[in-house]
Amino acid sequence: MAQDPIVYHGSDDRVVPREYLVPFILITILFPLWGFANDITNPLVAAFQTVMEISAAKAALVQFAFYGGYATMAIPAALVVKRYSYKTGILIGLGLYATGAFLFWPAANFEMFGFFLVAYYILTFGLAFLETTANPYILSMGSEKTATRRLNFAQSFNPLGSLLGMIVATHFILALLHSDERDAAGNLIYPTLAAAQKAVIRAHDLVVIRDPYVILGVVVVIVFILIAVYNMPKNKSQVHTSTREIFRRLFTLPAYRKYREGVIAQVFYVGAQIMCWTFIIQYAEHLGFTKAQGEEFNIIAMIIFVSGRFIGTYLMKYIEPGKLLFLFAVGGMLTTTGAIFIQGMTGLYALMATSLFMSIMFPTIYGISLKGMNNDDAKLGAAGLVMAIVGGALMPPLQGHIIDLGTVGPLPAVNASFILPFISFVVIAIFGYRTFKIHHAGSPD
Numbered sequence: 312m313a314q315d316p317i318v319y320h321g322s323d324d325r326v327v328p329r330e331y332l333v334p335f336i337l338i339t340i341l342f343p344l345w346g347f348a349n350d351i352t353n354p355l356v357a358a359f360q361t362v363m364e365i366s367a368a369k370a371a372l373v374q375f376a377f378y379g380g381y382a383t384m385a386i387p388a389a390l391v392v393k394r395y396s397y398k399t400g401i402l403i404g405l406g407l408y409a410t411g412a413f414l415f416w417p418a419a420n421f422e423m424f425g426f427f428l429v430a431y432y433i434l435t436f437g438l439a440f441l442e443t444t445a446n447p448y449i450l451s452m453g454s455e456k457t458a459t460r461r462l463n464f465a466q467s468f469n470p471l472g473s474l475l476g477m478i479v480a481t482h483f484i485l486a487l488l489h490s491d492e493r494d495a496a497g498n499l500i501y502p503t504l505a506a507a508q509k510a511v512i513r514a515h516d517l518v519v520i521r522d523p524y525v526i527l528g529v530v531v532v533i534v535f536i537l538i539a540v541y542n543m544p545k546n547k548s549q550v551h552t553s554t555r556e557i558f559r560r561l562f563t564l565p566a567y568r569k570y571r572e573g574v575i576a577q578v579f580y581v582g583a584q585i586m587c588w589t590f591i592i593q594y595a596e597h598l599g600f601t602k603a604q605g606e607e608f609n610i611i612a613m614i615i616f617v618s619g620r621f622i623g624t625y626l627m628k629y630i631e632p633g634k635l636l637f638l639f640a641v642g643g644m645l646t647t648t649g650a651i652f653i654q655g656m657t658g659l660y661a662l663m664a665t666s667l668f669m670s671i672m673f674p675t676i677y678g679i680s681l682k683g684m685n686n687d688d689a690k691l692g693a694a695g696l697v698m699a700i701v702g703g704a705l706m707p708p709l710q711g712h713i714i715d716l717g718t719v720g721p722l723p724a725v726n727a728s729f730i731l732p733f734i735s736f737v738v739i740a741i742f743g744y745r746t747f748k749i750h751h752a753g754s755p756d
Contacts, residue, residue, distance in 0.1 A: 325453070326453070326461050326464060327452065327453060327461060327464075328452070328453045328454070331452040331453055331544065333541065334452060334541070334543050334544055335449065335452050335461075335465070337534075337537060337538050337541060337543070338401070338445055338448055338449055338452075338465070338538075339449070339464075339465045339468055340534055341401070341441050341445045341534070342445065342465055342466060342468045342469040342472065343468045343469060343471050343472025343473075343475070344408070344441070344472060344530075344531065344534065345438045345441055345442060345469070345472070346468075346469040346470060346471070346472030346473040346475075346476065347472040347473065347475055347476040347479075347527065348408075348434065348435075348438060348476065348527070349438075349473060349476065350472075350473040350474070350476035350477045350480070350588070350613070351476035351477070351479055351480045351484075351523060351524075351527075352373065352374075352377055352431070352476075353374075353480075353585065353588045353589045353609070354477070354480045354481070354484075354485060354589075354592055354602065354605075354606045354609065355373060355480065355484065355520060356370045356371055356373050356374060356589050356590075356592075356707070356711075357370070357485075357589075357592040357593060357596070357602050357605070358484065358485060358488060358490075358491075358516070358520060358602065359373060359424065359427070359520075361488070361490045361491060361499065361501060361602075362488065362490040362501075362512070362513055362516045362517065362520075363424050363513075364502070364509075365424065366711065366715050367593065367711035367712075367714040367715050368708050368711035368712040368714075368715055369424075369711070370711065371589070371707040371708040371710065371711035372428055372708060373427070373428065373431060374585055374589060374703055374704060374707040374708070375428075375704040375705070375707070375708055376428040376429070376431040376432040376435075376704070377431045377432075377434075377435050377703070377704070378435065378581070378585065378700050378701055378702070378703030378704035379432060379435070379701060379704040380431070380432045380433070380434065380435025380436045380438065380439060381435055381438065381439045381442070381697060381698060381700035381701060381703075381704075382698050382700065382701035382704065383432075383436065383439070384407075384435075384436045384439035384440060385439045385442075385443050385694045385695070385697040385698035385700075386691070386694045386695070386698060388400055388403075388404070388439050388440040388443040388444060388694065388697075389443050389691050389693070389694035390554065391403065391440070392443070392444050392447075393554070393691075396545050397444050397447070397448040397451075397543070397544075397545075398538065398543045398545065400440050400443070400444035401440070401441060401444050401445065401448070401538060402535060402538060402539055403437075403440050404436075404437045404438070404439070404440025404441040404444065405437060405441070405531055405532075405534060405535040405538070406437065406535060407433060407434070407436040407437030407440065408434055408437030408438060408441070408528075408531045409437070409528045409531040409532050409535065410433055410434075410437070410528075411430050411431065411432070411433035411434025411435070411436070411437060411528075412430075412434055412524045412525060412527050412528030412531060413525060413528045414426070414429065414430035414433060414434075415427070415430050415520070415521045415524040415525055415528075416521060416525055418430050418517075418521070419517040419518055419520065419521035422513060422514065422517055430524075437531075439697060439698075439700075442697050443693065443694050443697050445465075446693065447693065449461055449465045451544070452544065466674070470613065470616070470617045470620075473613055474610065474613055474614075474617075477606060477609055477610045477613055478610065479523050480606055481603050481606040481607060481610065482603075483519075483523060484519055484520055484523060485601075485602045485603040485606055486603040487516075487519045488516045488519060488602070489501070489512040489515055489516060490512050490513070490516050491601060491602050491603070493601065497599050554691070557688055557691050558691065560688060561688060561691065561692055561695065566683075567684075567688075567692075569679065569680065569682075569745075569746065570680045570681070570684070570692055570695075572680075572742050572745065573676050573677075573679060573680025573696065573742065574680065574695050574696060574698075574699050575699075575738065575742070576676050576738060576739050576742035577673070577676050577677070577680070577696050577699035577700075577702070578699045578701060578702035578705075579702055579734075579735035579736075579738040579739060580669070580672045580673060580676060580702070580735065580739055581673070581699060581700045581701075581702040581703045582702030582703055582705065582706030582707075582731070582732075582735055583643070583669065583702075583706075583731075583732040583735035583736060583739075584669050584672075584673075584703070585702075585703035585706070585707055586706055586707055586710050586728075586729070586731055586732050586735075587612075587647075587662065587665050587666070587669070587729075587732055588609055588612065588613075588666075589707055589710075590707070590710055590711075590714065590725065590728065590729075591605060591608055591609050591612065591659075591662055591663070592605035592606060592609065593605075593714060593725050594650070594658075594659060594662055594725050594726070595608055595659060597723055597725045597726075598655065598656065598659060608659065608663060611663055612662075612663040612665075612666040613666065615663060615664065615666045615667050615670075616666040616667070616669060616670045617670070618667070618670075619666065619667040619668070619669070619670030619671065620670040620671060622667075622670075623635060623639065623670055623671035623675075624671070627671075631747055632675050632678065632679055632746075633679060633743050633744075633745075633746025633747035634743065634746075634747045635671065635675070635743075636671065636672065636675045636676065636679070636739065636742070636743035636746065637740050637743030637744045637746075637747065638743075639668040639669075639670075639671055639672065639743075640668070640672070640736045640737075640739040640740035640743055641736075641740055642667070642668035643665055643668040643669060643732070643733075643736035643739070644733055644736045644737060644740065646661045646662065646664045646665040646667075646668065647661075647662070647665055647729050647730075647732045647733040647736065648661075648733060649661030649662075649664075650662040650665070650726065650729045651722065651726050651727060651729050651730060651733065652722070652726070654722075654723065654726060658726060662729070665732070668736075672739060676696075676739070676742070677693075677696050679746055680692070680696060681693060681696070702735075706731055706735070709731060710728045710729075710731050713727060713728035713730075713731075714728050
């Protein structure tokens with residue numbers, strides 16, 4: 312049986328009412344937890360490529376496994392929450408998250424790239440549950456008048472986890488990899504070594520990669536216990552609509568055409584984000600930087616991203632979200648054009664600047680797509696938008712294949728590969744344009 316719904320009867324219009332303060336804190340902890348997992352993983356594509364001596368395309372299967380987990384579990388997570396409770400969904404998510412993290416131990420021991428991919432896949436089963444569940448749970452913890460502010464406040468902790476993940480990747484993984492050591496000319500030493508020497512370095516480096524994930528698994532278990540023992544607010548679906556009927560409405564009603572276009576735009580956005588943040592390391596390596604130095608540029612890009620989110624939120628007071636999304640997508644097209652055709656540091660700076668224009672895209676597409684839906688439709692509709700994170704699984708391997716070519720015409724292949732993010736921003740620009748010209752959604756608050 313489903314549990315009793317959250318029904319807020321108080322007159323307290325504070326962002327977080329006192330009776331929900333502890334549950335709010337416990338659920339808000341989840342936001343940096345999945346941000347950490349996302350951004351400790353992106354730079355490891357380059358690490359696996361070197362230490363396992365595989366192609367960029369095969370190394371990018373890390374992203375295929377990682378973001379493929381979202382695609383697999385987003386809708387099952389929404390169905391669990393609809394049938395049982397937010398707390399149940401979150402505990403399942405944390406359990407899967409910890410399981411995937413602990414699987415890094417045997418993966419490192421067996422030195423099997425495929426085992427690491429399985430660990431990532433299971434870990435992101437958990438993240439799919441958490442992302443599908445935590446957002447609406449936060450919305451329910453208080454007055455409807457302050458729901459959006461409450462969610463924005465909780466989401467502001469997500470980039471902190473992302474930055475921490477990047478810092479750990481830079482200083483506690485990439486900087487410690489023996490496989491990334493170079494000679495005086497800047498060339499990698501590892502490929503020139505004998506098999507026995509490579510075996511020693513490979514074992515060392517896989518342990519370096521393993522340990523932060525195992526520690527992360529312990530942290531997740533602690534959070535699991537805290538949420539399990541605390542008497543969290545409960546919920547159930549208040550509108551008894553069949554799942555089949557909801558899916559029929561989402562995918563056939565003309566009124567939901569904007570939602571369907573939003574899911575497509577979200578696929579391309581997530582793909583663009585992951586490509587820009589994953590292959591910035593290869594871009595920097597082509598200019599002579601180490602992996603750790605390349606990730607330093609990624610950290611700067613994340614700071615630009617966070618700044619852009621505040622700037623974009625302010626601009627939405629004066630510019631409707633659809634139009635602002637269109638303008639930011641055009642900005643992303645311009646910066647990726649620079650990354651493609653301008654070689655040297657200027658091209659790298661253009662790639663970093665792309666993060667400014669990506670900053671508002673995920674939540675803006677999310678909000679525009681769900682605007683006007685009833686609660687039951689929005690629950691499964693939100694799962695569709697989380698499932699759209701599959702774009703991060705599909706596109707990085709394609710970019711890896713381009714990078715493996717070495718050159719594309721007169722351009723280095725790593726530069727030319729950013730044609731894929733450019734195309735993604737074109738799709739997002741079309742969605743933004745259609746939003747304010749045709750769908751007329753997202754007028755300023």
